Amino acid sequence: MSPSDLLVIPFDGWVNAFVRGFLVPNFRPFFRAVQVPVNEVLQAFDGFFAWVPMLVVTLVFAFVAWRVVGRTMAIITVVGFVFIDMIQLWPETMTTLAMILTSVLFCTLIGIPAGILVAGSNMAWKVVRPILDIMQTVPSFVYLVPIVMLFGVGMAPGIIATIIFALPPIIRMTNLGIRNVREDLIEASEAFGATRTQTLIEVQLPLAMRTIMAGLNQTLMLAMSMVVIAALIGAGGLGLIVNTGLGRLNVGQATAGGVGIVILAIVLDRITQGLAEPGSGSKKPLLGSFKSLFRSQDIEAAAPDKAV
Amino acid sequence: MTVKLKVESVFKLFNDTRKEGMALLRDGATKDEIFRSTGVTVGINDVSFEVNEGEIFVIMGLSGSGKSTLVRTLNGLIRPSSGKIFIAGEDVASCDMKRLRAIRRREITMVFQHFALFPHKTVVENVAYGLKVKGVGPTERRKAAIEALAKVGLDAYADSFPGQLSGGMQQRVGLARGLATDPAILLMDEPFGALDPLIRREMQDELIALQKELKKTIVFITHDLNEALLLGNRIAIMKDGAFVQVGTAQDIVSNPADDYVRAFVADIDRSRVFTASDIAQDADHIPLKESVLGALVVMDKAGVDVAHVVDQDGVLAGMVTREALTAVKPNTPVVEVMEPDAPSVTSEAYINEMYATAQNGVLMAVTDSDGKLVGSVEPTAIFGHLTPDTETATEAEEDDGKEDAGPPSDETETEPANIVDAQKEKSL
Numbered sequence: 001m002s003p004s005d006l007l008v009i010p011f012d013g014w015v016n017a018f019v020r021g022f023l024v025p026n027f028r029p030f031f032r033a034v035q036v037p038v039n040e041v042l043q044a045f046d047g048f049f050a051w052v053p054m055l056v057v058t059l060v061f062a063f064v065a066w067r068v069v070g071r072t073m074a075i076i077t078v079v080g081f082v083f084i085d086m087i088q089l090w091p092e093t094m095t096t097l098a099m100i101l102t103s104v105l106f107c108t109l110i111g112i113p114a115g116i117l118v119a120g121s122n123m124a125w126k127v128v129r130p131i132l133d134i135m136q137t138v139p140s141f142v143y144l145v146p147i148v149m150l151f152g153v154g155m156a157p158g159i160i161a162t163i164i165f166a167l168p169p170i171i172r173m174t175n176l177g178i179r180n181v182r183e184d185l186i187e188a189s190e191a192f193g194a195t196r197t198q199t200l201i202e203v204q205l206p207l208a209m210r211t212i213m214a215g216l217n218q219t220l221m222l223a224m225s226m227v228v229i230a231a232l233i234g235a236g237g238l239g240l241i242v243n244t245g246l247g248r249l250n251v252g253q254a255t256a257g258g259v260g261i262v263i264l265a266i267v268l269d270r271i272t273q274g275l276a277e278p279g280s281g282s283k284k285p286l287l288g289s290f291k292s293l294f295r296s297q298d299i300e301a302a303a304p305d306k307a308v
Numbered sequence: 309m310t311v312k313l314k315v316e317s318v319f320k321l322f323n324d325t326r327k328e329g330m331a332l333l334r335d336g337a338t339k340d341e342i343f344r345s346t347g348v349t350v351g352i353n354d355v356s357f358e359v360n361e362g363e364i365f366v367i368m369g370l371s372g373s374g375k376s377t378l379v380r381t382l383n384g385l386i387r388p389s390s391g392k393i394f395i396a397g398e399d400v401a402s403c404d405m406k407r408l409r410a411i412r413r414r415e416i417t418m419v420f421q422h423f424a425l426f427p428h429k430t431v432v433e434n435v436a437y438g439l440k441v442k443g444v445g446p447t448e449r450r451k452a453a454i455e456a457l458a459k460v461g462l463d464a465y466a467d468s469f470p471g472q473l474s475g476g477m478q479q480r481v482g483l484a485r486g487l488a489t490d491p492a493i494l495l496m497d498e499p500f501g502a503l504d505p506l507i508r509r510e511m512q513d514e515l516i517a518l519q520k521e522l523k524k525t526i527v528f529i530t531h532d533l534n535e536a537l538l539l540g541n542r543i544a545i546m547k548d549g550a551f552v553q554v555g556t557a558q559d560i561v562s563n564p565a566d567d568y569v570r571a572f573v574a575d576i577d578r579s580r581v582f583t584a585s586d587i588a589q590d591a592d593h594i595p596l597k598e599s600v601l602g603a604l605v606v607m608d609k610a611g612v613d614v615a616h617v618v619d620q621d622g623v624l625a626g627m628v629t630r631e632a633l634t635a636v637k638p639n640t641p642v643v644e645v646m647e648p649d650a651p652s653v654t655s656e657a658y659i660n661e662m663y664a665t666a667q668n669g670v671l672m673a674v675t676d677s678d679g680k681l682v683g684s685v686e687p688t689a690i691f692g693h694l695t696p697d698t699e700t701a702t703e704a705e706e707d708d709g710k711e712d713a714g715p716p717s718d719e720t721e722t723e724p725a726n727i728v729d730a731q732k733e734k735s736l
Contacts, residue, residue, distance in 0.1 A: 188424035191383055192438035192489070193413035202437070206428045 115174020158235025173215025177208025
């Protein structure tokens with residue numbers, strides 16, 4: 001005796017009917033249109049990284065790693081990239097890099113404005129928060145099928161799946177960063193007659209920048225972890241190497257692809273972490289604008305407690 | 309005097325969505341009763357006041373008295389539940405955001421307790437913030453910001469970050485930021501509350517000096533009565549969202565409105581409240597051209613042994629003692645026997661600034677800013693003003709006709725000519 005003896009809910013049937021019977025026939029052109037900008041950006045990145053010589057890419061990454069993180073990281077970058085080239089996975093690595101950058105770019109474009117929006121309204125945050133929870137907890141394999149149905153197979157659908165998976169942290173962290181800006185600073189800005197937009201640009205965003213960068217780092221890492229899964233629906237790069245290695249039980253190939261992913265992940269992670277937590281090992285900031293990040297860190301440590 | 313800020317029966321109740329709190333408040337319920345029965349917090353309870361141009365109006369209250377809420381209603385950071393607040397002809401309590409922003413950009417700025425400097429901006433960028441928001445161009449606003457910084461003596465630190473400065477310096481930057489847009493009204497929300505006592509003293513003195521030059525209309529919030537008494541032209545004492553007493557420092561110290569105010573006033577430093585003019589008694593003065601005989605007549609009439617000598621403009625010239633006068637011939641001119649450097653204090657000097665002069669143990673002359681004699685103070689009279697309950701004692705002495713102890717005089721400045729008349733009347 002169990003409840004299913006009394007009533008069986010054909011949940012899978014409903015979902016099938018909804019996706020196949022409603023979404024796909026009615027919204028296919030819309031979803032096709034959505035992937036156009038994704039494709040464009042991806043082509044641009046992919047073409048660029050295919051065109052730039054391997055040594056130039058390596059040197060640029062090493063330089064950035066040196067300025068943002070430190071000398072050790074620069075050396076690791078050079079050694080890692082040379083190793084990738086020597087195991088003959090450079091083109092695939094660059095494709096993966098282009099995919100990651102495309103996903104992260106779109107995550108930023110969607111996530112930061114969304115984060116600002118939900119930081120400004122408790123109602124919006126109440127609505128968005130469960131959606132983010134679902135996005136992060138639903139196994140990515142679950143939405144691969146509807147994505148294939150709606151977008152087809154290929155690079156762009158893979159990137160769209162990656163965006164869905166990697167978007168939540170940057171929204172969460174932007175929201176958190178803006179909400180954590182000291183209340184009296186916002187009051188001060190308003191007291192001098194600033195509009196909401198002026199307060200946002202002059203005060204809230206610069207002060208939330210470190211938290212937002214930490215969110216960007218997490219988004220990037222999530223995007224890296226989607227590389228292999230996205231390859232299942234036709235995205236190329238290192239994920240494809242791993243998948244084909246897996247399919248043919250070619251341990252060596254799968255491992256090589258995996259090592260490539262790990263090296264790329266380490267380099268990107270350390271660089272973005274360096275941006276989010278300046279001062280950790282780096283002697284000079286990369287850009288003038290990051291100077292401000294150093295200052296805000298000092299101030300928070302030195303600022304008197306709010307307690308009266 | 310022009311009224312720069314006018315507040316008419318402002319109320320602010322938090323959480324009062326159903327207007328229950330307001331109804332209860334009208335029925336005379338207290339803040340605690342209203343909170344217990346409805347959960348409504350009374351922030352401001354029927355406050356009205358006016359602030360004149362160039363005046364420092366201090367609102368003093370303990371934490372939770374509603375003073376910070378009140379000051380935030382003045383620039384619209386908190387909108388009152390009811391009431392009117394007029395600044396430059398506009399009702400800040402009810403105008404739309406656009407007008408409110410215009411008023412904030414032009415008429416009123418604020419200095420914050422914890423400085424509220426933007427940590428990611430340099431000192432000069434912080435000071436220029438109000439101008440930037442207004443749309444003033446980069447070179448012009450930098451120039452204006454440096455000028456404002458120069459007023460507080462920090463122009464050398466223009467390109468430092470706030471985090472590199474000490475607390476006192478940071479608050480000077482906060483003050484410069486408030487002054488940079490040249491507003492008519494400056495709100496200061498416990499600006500020195502987060503500073504060390506020594507730095508606080510220094511900042512208070514600086515504010516007084518700066519105010520002499522700038523003559524801004526200032527609303528100053530503090531929880532420190534000594535600070536209120538030192539800075540305020542007028543002081544409002546606030547309790548449970550309402551004003552308990554409004555008046556000058558001397559008013560509040562000499563006539564506390566109720567036990568609450570009396571408890572506050574009990575342990576304040578009176579030597580920093582009363583000035584020489586508050587405690588001065590009528591001075592017996594002798595014209596410079598007078599002979600010794602004439603001088604002795606004046607002194608006999610007044611029943612004193614020491615008197616001040618003034619020239620034809622009423623300016624203090626020196627002092628004579630009976631001892632010196634009796635030692636010479638009666639027709640000798642007073643000029644020859646007087647001591648030219650009589651101990652004197654200005655009428656604005658606080659008691660605590662008079663101690664050094666009082667040390668001589670000689671009658672002190674009180675002069676106005678032109679050096680004219682306006683009264684005199686016995687060194688011993690000072691002590692009578694340092695404790696709250698001496699007033700009855702000195703009054704008793706006044707009845708005896710002796711003036712040496714010096715009763716607390718309510719009239720602040722009296723011309724020497726009137727003094728003579730008064731003396732004559734008394735001696736008759």
